[in-house]
Amino acid sequence: MNQRRKQRLFAVSSIIILVGAAITIMLVSLSDNVDAFYTPSEIVEGKDRNGEKPTIGQRLRIGGMVVPGSVSRDIHSLAVSFDLVDIGPAVTVQFQGILPDLFREGQGIVANGTLKNATLILAHEVLAKHDEEYMPPELAEKMKGVTHIPPAQGTY
């Protein structure tokens, strides 16, 4: 490799490495509060790291599993309330609107909303989170013992 090529290689690599390092540092420092994400137990007991609890009225995002049997719907409107849990205590989420196809008891859910009191969240958006696994219904029934009804016939 001749001298000029070496120089260009050096210049280009150093630009890429420098910008890369800058972005990495930014992302690492941001990663703690890239969004206000809490699990139900973090809302009740505070985050592991610093015991920080969300304040009443704070906008936050919560992710957890819908507690089976906790879903209660209002017959006259779209209002629904359900409990979310991870490994510790549960919190209640209230929501008014159409739930996604994948909303089921036992399903992982992400909700955006505001904290009304220590264990109650008023959500303006409820999103279903699913895993990366796909399988035919027959196989799922055999392996996981779940029978699911198609979304079009869903009760939610």
Place this chain on the structure above:
Amino acid sequence: MWKWINSFAQPEKAYGACNFFMPFFVVVLLVCLPLGTVWGLVFAPTDYQQFDVYRIIYIHVPSSSLSLTAYMAMATAAFVGVVWQWRSAFTTMLALAPIGAVVCFISLFTGAVWGKPTWGTYWIWDARLTSQLILLFLYLGVIALYVSFDDKQQGAKASAIMAMVGIINIPIIKYSVEWWNTLHQPATISKLAKPSMPADMAIPLVIAMIGMAGYIGTVTLIRMKNELIKRDAHRPWVLQVLDAEQASGKPFIRPVWWAVAAVLFTIGAFFMVQQGVKFDSLAAFIDMGGRGFFVWLSFVVSFVALFILLVLSVLDRKTIISETRKQKTRVERIMRARAAKAAKKEAVANSS
């Protein structure tokens, strides 16, 4: 070895290489893209959670995954162009940018359409979706930067720097689902791990991915040839090659390749049909378990976008070639006029 590789820095050699590789990509495109799509839509089993709306995966995952691969290829070409100053490398980069942009758009669009029924929202600012959107802006930035320069060599250099710096976004997209709490689930198919889906679902997905790669390869070669002709329009090899292509009268892709494609497609279709149709009736197929709107919107928009890009690239070639020929006749006319003028002058000088 290095000398041989370096010879492809010459535009005429690169043009020849494009012609050499073209049939392979065309065959892969023609066999795998329709096969993977039809297999995924009709012959793959439905999913236990999402049911038929999950079939969007057969266009979403190929386009998402290959929009990253295409970016890496583009950045590599930019790197070679800047460091070794290959004349042909920037043409590869410029050819890939619009293709990557379209594929990245398809990934975002199908993702949004899929997200609405399953997650409950078209868009959410989570790390995976945001970083993929940045990828689209990087592709558009590379194109815009090149177009905005009057001096095309300077423009190519500037967009090459942008393409190289943007490579940092690739690992961010790839690992965003592991580094942050994202709504987007981790990868279903990855090279290192066992796929999280049974073979009868995964095989059509892999075929569709290969087909998408074939599409990207084919269109890249078409656009790269256009770019090579455009940049070297004034150099003699261009018209020599174009004239030779015209004079030989051979079809662009030899019949043997069409035969290869037909045979491979038939073999693939044979295995596909053995899986059995997964719908009771045509109405059920169109309805897709009540989610037909989302599934068909994804596929129709994606294929229309892919088709438009392909047609534009082919039409581009026609325009560029006719421009080149026009330019040549213009130069010849000017030369003739000059010669005539000089002869006249000489005649006048002699007579006096």
